Each structure stands twice: as C-alpha cells, then as structure tokens.
Amino acid sequence: MDFKSCVTWKEIVQQPSIWKEEVQIVRDNLKAIGEFIEGVKADKVKVVFTGAGSSEFVGNTLCSYVNSKIDIDVVSIPTTDIVSMPEQYLDENTATILVSCARSGNSPESVAAVELADKLVKNIHHIFITCNAEGKLAQISKTGDNKFLLLMPEKTNDKGFAMTGSFSSMVVAGVLVLLRKDFEGMAARVEYVAELVERNIETILSNAEAIAALDIERIVYLGDGAAKGLAEEMSLKVLELTGGKLASFYNTFLGFRHGPKSIVNDKTAIVCMMSNNEYTRIYELDLLKEFKNEGGKKKIIVLDTINDEEVKANADFYFTFADEKLGQIEDVFADLAYLVCGQLVSLVKSASLGINPDNPCPTGEVNRVVKGVIIHEYNK
Known part of the structure; x- marks a missing residue:
C-alpha cells in the first residue's frame, strides 16, 4: 500500500506547521490564560492533566x-x-485545575471526569485543550466562568484512526500554557524544533523506513523523563496502526531491567531515545553497553539529538537529529523529532503489512472515538 496516499501521512508531516500555528494561538490567548489561572484563589492549587489513551x-x-x-x-x-x-x-x-486533553472531546470518560470534578471538588476550574470545536468538551466550556477553552487548529482534529498531530499539538500547548511566564523562550524552542523537523522530514522518513523494514515481531521504546511519555505514545501508535500484529512495549532505561527485559528475543527491536541530560545519558549508555555485551540478534536502534560516537558504537542502528542547537535544549522540546520518527515507523510498518493505516481495525473492535462505555451514576 502507498502510505503517502493516506491521510495519516499528511497528518504526520504537517505537524511542524501546526506547532508554529499553536505558538501563535497561545500567544494570542496568553493574557486571558494567565488571568484565568491566576484567578483561582487558594493557598494551594493542584493541576491535573487528564485524558484517555493518547x-x-x-x-x-x-x-x-x-x-x-x-x-x-x-x-x-x-x-x-x-x-x-x-x-x-x-x-x-484541594483547589484543582482539571486540564482535559481530547482530540474529539466526545469520549464518555472525558465528559464524565468533568462532571465528577464539578460534583466532588469545592474549588474546581477547568481548562479544555481540544481539537474539535463541535465536541462535547468544547460545548461544556461555555457553561460557566470556571471553564476555559483552548481550541487547537482545525487540522489537528485528525481524520485518521490514530492521534498524531492532535497529540503533539496538545503537548506543545500544555507546555506553553503552564510555562507562560517564559513564553517567548518556550515558543522559540518549539519553533526551532518545528523548522528542524520540516527540513529533515525525508531523512526522518528514511530512518523510519529502515526500522520498519527489520524482521521483527516485537518493538520496545525506551525513554526517560518526557521521552517516557513519548515512548508510551509511540508504543500505542505502532500497536494501533498494525492492528496488533506488531507487539509493542515501553519503559525507562533503568526500569527495563526490572522484569520487562524478559520480552526481548531475537525478533525484538529496541528503540532507545537518548536524553540531552548528561547525567541521564550515563545510565542510558550503561544499558546500551549491556545490550552490546549480551550479543544475540535483537536490534538496538538509537535516536539521538547529538552526534555521540560512544553511543553509536553500542548501537546496531544510530539515527541522529544533531545540529548546532538540538542537543542543548530540554528533552520535552527536542524529543518532538523522535515522536515524528516513531509515528512514521508505525505508518510504514502498517502499510508494509497490507493494512490501511487510516482504518487499521475495519471490523470495529477498536474505534477512533471509544464506543461501548456506560457511565454509571456516582452517588457517594
């Protein structure tokens, strides 16, 4: 199947332009966002990010x-x-700001979580970060002064089965909103990574194609800090787009030794997403050396933001996004390049298995918006 004919392909490669658009959306709403958050009157405020799946x-x-x-x-x-x-x-x-993240805003649990918070928390405020202006969360946002809607660009409301631009745009928005006091610094990081990914999209695709071409039955994503969350998302992406035909897992570098390493066999690819943090990289390199010393036919794939010869020597495949700045900024921004690579791995692998990435589960057991959930009344 020609994956470039799929809407999922378009939605993956348009992400850098979305991130730049997202910067401007938050910039335009910065004063209102600040007033809303700072208007929560309490000695202690807790921010809860919530959502389901991606x-x-x-x-x-x-x-x-x-x-x-x-x-x-x-x-x-x-x-x-x-x-x-x-x-x-x-x-x-506890005064709480519930930040509801949602592509469609129509998942039953998303709506129910908002209603439960309204019912159970005395001082509750809501921020809705969603991609669908017509969704239920967007409509709920109009029902009170304790609610704030931050609507993502329309093209983030992915038409494909899997969340791609919707996920990354909400990550970008979340960072910009909460770190708004250094907004221009954060925005510059986002725009820089967006431009880097745009310039290197064909190289990233080539890396993804090399990974997807491997003779494997299992794939593991490892990352620390922000990259742990991305590893979780990338693991889900490949599971979704291959219809479960490629088993996927995720963990941190240190955590992987504590039992999950049992999943490794000669048909396993381990994708290691290196951190920019020098101290963290010491532990990550230790595991790479351990893999190397063990031998076997497992495939060790490293994604890196700097050109590190020692790391490269302990990898079977070494893909670097290095330039003069990427290795110097925080992982939550730099790792967006890793995310695009992981999304493309899932897309290419799906197509190579003869699956339509836009609809990998045509029989309907899994849906773009979850179905079959019954919300029961909470009366305690």
Whole structure:
C-alpha cells in the first residue's frame, strides 16, 4: 500500500506547521490564560492533566519537566481512573485545575471526569485543550466562568484512526500554557524544533523506513523523563496502526531491567531515545553497553539529538537529529523529532503489512472515538 496516499501521512508531516500555528494561538490567548489561572484563589492549587489513551499521554509527557520549573503541583491522571474511582483522585478540599486533553472531546470518560470534578471538588476550574470545536468538551466550556477553552487548529482534529498531530499539538500547548511566564523562550524552542523537523522530514522518513523494514515481531521504546511519555505514545501508535500484529512495549532505561527485559528475543527491536541530560545519558549508555555485551540478534536502534560516537558504537542502528542547537535544549522540546520518527515507523510498518493505516481495525473492535462505555451514576 502507498502510505503517502493516506491521510495519516499528511497528518504526520504537517505537524511542524501546526506547532508554529499553536505558538501563535497561545500567544494570542496568553493574557486571558494567565488571568484565568491566576484567578483561582487558594493557598494551594493542584493541576491535573487528564485524558484517555493518547490524550492521557500528553500529561505523562510534560508533567515531569513542568514540575521542575514551577511550584504548582502538576500531575497526570487518566480519565479512565478518575471515572472508575473518583474518590481516590479528586479531593474536595484541594483547589484543582482539571486540564482535559481530547482530540474529539466526545469520549464518555472525558465528559464524565468533568462532571465528577464539578460534583466532588469545592474549588474546581477547568481548562479544555481540544481539537474539535463541535465536541462535547468544547460545548461544556461555555457553561460557566470556571471553564476555559483552548481550541487547537482545525487540522489537528485528525481524520485518521490514530492521534498524531492532535497529540503533539496538545503537548506543545500544555507546555506553553503552564510555562507562560517564559513564553517567548518556550515558543522559540518549539519553533526551532518545528523548522528542524520540516527540513529533515525525508531523512526522518528514511530512518523510519529502515526500522520498519527489520524482521521483527516485537518493538520496545525506551525513554526517560518526557521521552517516557513519548515512548508510551509511540508504543500505542505502532500497536494501533498494525492492528496488533506488531507487539509493542515501553519503559525507562533503568526500569527495563526490572522484569520487562524478559520480552526481548531475537525478533525484538529496541528503540532507545537518548536524553540531552548528561547525567541521564550515563545510565542510558550503561544499558546500551549491556545490550552490546549480551550479543544475540535483537536490534538496538538509537535516536539521538547529538552526534555521540560512544553511543553509536553500542548501537546496531544510530539515527541522529544533531545540529548546532538540538542537543542543548530540554528533552520535552527536542524529543518532538523522535515522536515524528516513531509515528512514521508505525505508518510504514502498517502499510508494509497490507493494512490501511487510516482504518487499521475495519471490523470495529477498536474505534477512533471509544464506543461501548456506560457511565454509571456516582452517588457517594
């Protein structure tokens, strides 16, 4: 199948232009966003990123970095956890800003999480980061002064099955909103990475094609910090687009040794996403050396933002996005290049298996917007 004829291909490669557009959207709304957040009156405010599936991974990707930069407690809790056990995740006496991330805004759990928060938390405010102006979350945003809608560009409302531009745009928006006090610095990082990816998209595609061409039955994504959230998203992407034919997993470099490494066999590719943090890279290199010393036919693939000869010597495939700046900025921005590569791996692998990436589950067991969920009344 010609994957370049798929809408998913278009939605992946247009992401850099979306990120730049996203910068301007947040810039235009910066004053209103600041007034809304700073209008939450409380001694302690908790920010909860929430969503389901890829929308959950938005918070998983950015929370560790954001928490290192501001003194507000920022956590990521999936809507699926909030809905099934709200009393463990929603504290009635803690002022909370619930940041609901959603492509369509129509998932039952997304709506239910908002309703539960309104019911259980005394001082609750909502920020909706969504890609669908007609979705239920966008409509709910109009129902009170405690709600703020940050609408993504229309083209982020992916028409393909899998979330691509919708996911990355919400990551970008989340970072810019919470770190708005250094907005221009954050914006410059986003725009720089966007331009780098645009210039190198054919090289990134070639890297992805090389990975997808490997004779494998399993693929593992490893990353630390922000890259752990991206590893989770990339693992889901390949699972979705191949209809489960390629088994996928994710972890951190250190965490992988603690049991999950059991998944490795001679039909496994391990995609290692290197950090820009010098201290973190020491641990990541240790694992690469361990893989190298073990031998076997597993494939060790490294994605890197700098040109590191020692890392390269311990990899079977070494793909670097290095230029004069990329290795010097924070991972949450630099790793967007890794994300595009992972998305393209999933796309190319899907097409090579004869699957339509735009509709990898035509029998309907899995859907673009989840179906079959019954929301039960919470009366405690």
